[in-house]
Amino acid sequence: MSAAFGFNVAANGVRLHVLRYAGQGAPLVLVPGITSPAITWGFVAERLAQAFDVHVLDVRGRGLSSSGPGLDYGLDAMADDLSALIGALGLSGVTVLGHSMGARIAVRAASRNAAGMERLVLVDPPVSGPGRRAYPSRLPWYVDSIRLAERGMDAEAMKAFCPTWSEEQRALRAEWLHTCHEPAIVTAFEGFHRDDIHKDLPGLPVPATLMVAGRGGVIEPADEAEILELNPDIRIARVPDAGHMIPWDDFDGFFLALDELLGTSFARAGA
Template sequence: MSHFLYGYQVRANGVRLHLLRYGGQGPCMLLLPGITSPAITWGFVAERLARHFDVHVLDFRGRGLSFSGPGMDASLDAMASDVVELMALQGWAPVTLLGHSMGARVAIRAATRDARRIDRLLLIDPPVSGPGRRPYPVPLSWYVDSIRLAAQGISAEELRRYAPTWTDEQLQLRAEWLHTCSEEAIAQAHAGFHDDDIHSDLASLKTPGLLMAAGKGGTVLPDDLAEIKALAPGLTQCVVHGAGHMIPWDDEDSFYRLLGAHLEVEFL
């Protein structure tokens, strides 16, 4: 039986934000997806997490059914402000923030701005690029090319070359929803991977949690983990050795096992 309840909208930080809600029971969890992942593509994860949490999955501005428009501000600061105001408007406290990739960077910055509402961070393979650091391993063109193909009507099978390990259902969802990702928003986020200094945020982070890194893909390397351990000792670390950047897609069982061990619940 599905744990999906409904989709809804909130006006926060001057824009319309769309979310999906799963479960409705237990502590509040806000799930923040990555750079080209509308909320619905995380539904299979939210279904599992909803066994123990009241899960709300956000469509970031410029993605899915949230606000999108020419000239919009889709920077890290803007998205973090969206999250902070959303939590305040909804009266959520305490909140567990689970962020993947770009969403993990947003979670970190949001936690430095309003740590009072956030009791735990679950950071899944965040980009650790930034000023003076090695570039993010996936070029902007990879995202833009796939978005343009989706806008023309790409099939799930045609999309498989971009994500060869995904299931048919996961590819179908991506083919259906990828066109909702604004090229402008994605370009700003990708530039932010290189221009925003997330390490300075980590150094001031007070919120405890988990940092889960992918063993493949090159986003978070062992040296990065060592540096982050020194900057943010309150973050427990683990590695999913057989997975690439999209950890729940590549090794779903290990993702739930490690996440459940940290949260002291059972997802499998």
Template sequence: MATGYNVNANGIRQHLIHHRGPHGAPQLLLVPGITSPAITWGFVGVELAKRFDVHILDVRGRGLSQAGDLDYTLDAMADDVIALARRMNRPVVLGHSMGARIAVRAAGKSSEPIAGVILVDPPVSGPNRRPYPAQWAWYGDSIRMAEQGCTADDMARFCPSWTEEQRALRAEWLHTCQWGAIRQAFDGFSTDDIHADMARLTLPARLVIAGGATVILPEDADEISRLMPQIEIRRVEGAGHMIPWDDLQGLLDAVLDFSA
């Protein structure tokens, strides 16, 4: 059974959802992407809890974590993860998309409380690099629609391949993604240099690539391997950027055997 809880970490209220794993299982702190409240990853958390003790974070400005007039930079979000990891038992940090960038920055800043990182299709954009392939309108327009109230059918034009249940959950929770927080995080995709963080990261690591997307190209994977020689690389062939929504078993096969 999943249970939600709140803690004060890095000076703000952080909300997480706990999917209890087997006795003595390694802890896993799951950091979702830019507009994915923790509850929308519940179907993944249930499966990951067969191997890990799973805690899914509502990133600040999203879901039930503190929002409002806060710092939404990558550094602030990374400091949240560091503070939470220090309260836990050296978790593996699994981040998807923006969450993977957060994991990289957190582990690069303070690796001691983190056992290892699993980076699921992180945007590799940054200063003087090719832009992140997604457009702002996809995020901004859907959030504005959700703020007014919307249905699963309304969400279909943004997520046409998702099931009705998945679209309904997104329609229910997307309004909790504070517009300004999302805008600042999206802009950070072009200004934050996560490759410099990668060069400092010596923890056990795995990169999971969405084989049906263009977020990470072969040359990007090669560069990451040069920066992080210890990294393992797995591909989920045919899956788009939102990997578990396209191929849940593919994601599980790519991450469940990770050990740190």
């Protein structure tokens, strides 16, 4: 098991907090979703560290990174943070693994400045955007839980929002959700419907793979077909029994899909 240590980096005009799960392999930067501080991905990062040197980012407005009023919480700013972080750390040959919003950040970052990036792993990104169907989650789900967390909530209270998660997972989310700055979350959610990531897919300068949650309702077969039409080189793996929060729903299935996409051997190592 890899022990994490945290540190802060000045990049793109903000403070970015990173948790590093040091491994012997090539660097991997994990970019979480809309309300997932870095620490909540620790159980995934520990196994990833069997094959990668893992850095998990607190996206601005979340966790211990810069937050509060006056910051730009739009997609381009978050994408530029990712590129600036890779540069500030002097990383090269980076696998960028983004989940949900983090996958959209990865796509936009690669399209704007792919320096240091070797490949993208896009885990169930929202495919909403201008003129497209809405993202299936609703904004009050996020806002209501954040406001409760700001007042103080425990794992039992979090069960109303994450009923299938383990008590440990719910407790960790309850502990850290208050660090998600509500205006940052609202801006990101609105961006799911305003920002067009499809326009970035044909010209991606690095290879990309896509992991789809079979029960997530975020990416449907027609979406997969459109993505492949825009970029036929994107390889796709599915996790049939998982919802959108794939490793929470099917931890082993998440790593089986990574093995399929990356040629790793997590499943064999974890047996």
